[in-house]
Amino acid sequence: MQQVLLYVHSWLRWIILLVAAAALIKLAVGLAGRRAFDRLTGGLLSAYSGLMDLQVLIGIVQLAVGWRGFTAASQAAGGPAFPLPQIEHLVAMVIAAAVAHLPARWKGQPDLARHRNALVALVISLALIVLGVSTLAGSRWVFRGL
Numbered sequence: 001m002q003q004v005l006l007y008v009h010s011w012l013r014w015i016i017l018l019v020a021a022a023a024l025i026k027l028a029v030g031l032a033g034r035r036a037f038d039r040l041t042g043g044l045l046s047a048y049s050g051l052m053d054l055q056v057l058i059g060i061v062q063l064a065v066g067w068r069g070f071t072a073a074s075q076a077a078g079g080p081a082f083p084l085p086q087i088e089h090l091v092a093m094v095i096a097a098a099v100a101h102l103p104a105r106w107k108g109q110p111d112l113a114r115h116r117n118a119l120v121a122l123v124i125s126l127a128l129i130v131l132g133v134s135t136l137a138g139s140r141w142v143f144r145g146l
Contacts, residue, residue, distance in 0.1 A: 005062040031115040052097040092132030
């Protein structure tokens with residue numbers, strides 16, 4: 001089960017990054033062109049935050065299922081019995097998911113403010129993802145399960 005969760009968790013991150021890239025482009029074009037905040041933009045942001053929620057849930061399940069393995073690996077390497085890198089990763093990702101939900105709070109704002117605020121929130125969320133992934137050992141920016 002741990003391997004299946006790892007593959008799903010790995011592949012889902014690339015889907016999240018594709019949706020985030022599309023949202024970034026749509027927000028930047030909307031901001032630069034002073035366009036209306038349309039349903040596609042809102043849909044991309046909703047998809048991003050929803051996928052982030054799913055990713056966090058899968059990560060929590062993965063951590064719960066693999067807790068013994070993480071602690072054993074940590075102790076074998078001479079570290080503590082507590083899987084600190086995984087906990088740091090989880091905290092960063094939960095914060096990133098929370099930041100991803102902020103654009104939903106700005107529905108009553110003017111279009112220009114919504115584009116700007118959503119763009120800032122998305123960039124911060126992506127920065128937190130990069131930070132969270134960097135806490136883990138090894139090369140995490142690869143496809144797993146090929």
